[in-house]
Amino acid sequence: MIRTTLAVAALLAAGAIPVALAQDATSTASRPTYVTEPVASVSKSDGLEGQLATSIAESLAGDASLHGSKITVQPVEDGVIVLSGVAPSKAKAKRALEIAAQQAGEGMVVNAIQAEEI
Numbered sequence: 585m586i587r588t589t590l591a592v593a594a595l596l597a598a599g600a601i602p603v604a605l606a607q608d609a610t611s612t613a614s615r616p617t618y619v620t621e622p623v624a625s626v627s628k629s630d631g632l633e634g635q636l637a638t639s640i641a642e643s644l645a646g647d648a649s650l651h652g653s654k655i656t657v658q659p660v661e662d663g664v665i666v667l668s669g670v671a672p673s674k675a676k677a678k679r680a681l682e683i684a685a686q687q688a689g690e691g692m693v694v695n696a697i698q699a700e701e702i
Contacts, residue, residue: 624655633659640684649679666694674699
């Protein structure tokens with residue numbers, strides 16, 4: 585049990601497993617609950633640009649092909665959106681750009697997502 589716990593902790597710390605353990609304080613059982621990390625988040629959600637960024641983040645989070653990505657959607661000004669964070673591959677980073685451009689418009693999205701291809 586201790587070896588398994590240490591192995592899972594090491595994998596989580598290394599970012600190899602995109603889940604976090606959450607302990608339920610009301611439960612008497614010793615089984616952990618797994619909570620997946622969100623694919624996308626918004627840095628600013630107020631105003632029209634913030635609403636656009638929120639909509640894009642929701643679309644990114646709803647796309648199953650982006651699983652394993654951690655993307656921040658940041659509205660800048662004049663409708664420009666910056667995507668930053670990490671994706672497991674260049675293809676996933678490109679897919680995030682395609683989704684964002686569908687909503688913000690071509691040329692209105694800056695893709696600063698880092699691809700972590702292994």
